[in-house]
Amino acid sequence: xxxxxxxxxxxxLMNLLLQVNMVHHHARPDLFRPGTTKYSxxxxxxxxxxxxxxxxVYEEKTVLGYAFCRIKKVENDRLFQDCxxxxxxxLCVDEVSRGKHIGKALFNFAxxxxxxxxxxxxxxxxxxGNDSAIRFYQAIGMHIQKIGMExxxxxxxxxxxxxxxxxxxxxxx
Numbered sequence: 001x002x003x004x005x006x007x008x009x010x011x012x013l014m015n016l017l018l019q020v021n022m023v024h025h026h027a028r029p030d031l032f033r034p035g036t037t038k039y040s041x042x043x044x045x046x047x048x049x050x051x052x053x054x055x056x057v058y059e060e061k062t063v064l065g066y067a068f069c070r071i072k073k074v075e076n077d078r079l080f081q082d083c084x085x086x087x088x089x090x091l092c093v094d095e096v097s098r099g100k101h102i103g104k105a106l107f108n109f110a111x112x113x114x115x116x117x118x119x120x121x122x123x124x125x126x127x128x129g130n131d132s133a134i135r136f137y138q139a140i141g142m143h144i145q146k147i148g149m150e151x152x153x154x155x156x157x158x159x160x161x162x163x164x165x166x167x168x169x170x171x172x173x
Contacts (some may be wrong), residue, residue: 002109005055005066010044012063013055018091027129038090056109058093058102067106068092071117082122086114088124097172 005013017037025032039047047068058065068090074083088110092128093102107119114122126133 001060002056002058002105005048005063006055007045008077009057009063010048012042013044013057014041015096016063016066016092017090019095020090023130026126027127028089030154035110054113056106056113058106060095061096065091065106066098066104067091067110069110069113071119083121084117086110086119086122087121091124096125105135107140 017039018035021032021037022034025034034044044055047053053068053070056069057063058068062129069086070087070089071087072087074080076082088107091103091106091110093100093106111122122142124137124142125148126137
C-alpha cells in the first residue's frame with residue numbers, strides 16, 4: 001500500500017535515508033560522508049507538516065520505500081515558460097526489497113499525484129556512479145533533461161575516485 005508518510009514513520013524513513021546515503025557514499029566517497037542522512041528527524045517532522053510537498057511511503061507491515069516530492073513552479077520568468085513540476089527529491093527502496101517493483105510503484109504513484117495537482121512534468125536528479133538508478137529511471141521511461149558536469153581540482157585522488165573518473169557512468173540514448 002502506498003500512502004502519505006506520518007510522524008510514526010520517521011524511524012523507518014531514517015533507516016532508508018541512511019541506506020540511500022550509503023549508495024551515494026559508495027559511488028562518490030569524495031562527496032558523501034558515510035553513516036549519515038540527508039535529513040534529521042526534526043527536519044523530517046517539519047517536512048511531514050508541508051501538505052504541498054508530500055512524502056509517500058510504500059508499506060507492507062513496515063515501510064519498504066519512500067518518495068520525497070516537492071512541487072516547483074516557474075512563473076513569469078524571462079527565460080522559461082510557466083511550469084509546475086513535481087520534483088522527486090529522493091526515492092529509496094529498502095535494500096532487502098529491491099527488485100520487487102516497489103520503486104516503480106512509488107514512481108507511478110508520484111506521477112499520478114503530479115497529474116492530479118496539474119503538473120506538466122516529473123523530474124529528479126541522479127548522481128553519477130549510481131548506475132542502477134540510472135538504468136531504473138530509463139526503464140520506466142524517463143530521459144535526460146539536463147546534465148550536471150564537474151571537474152575535480154583536488155591534487156590527490158584516492159583509488160576509489162580514480163575508478164569513478166575512469167569509467168563512463170551516464171550512457172546517453
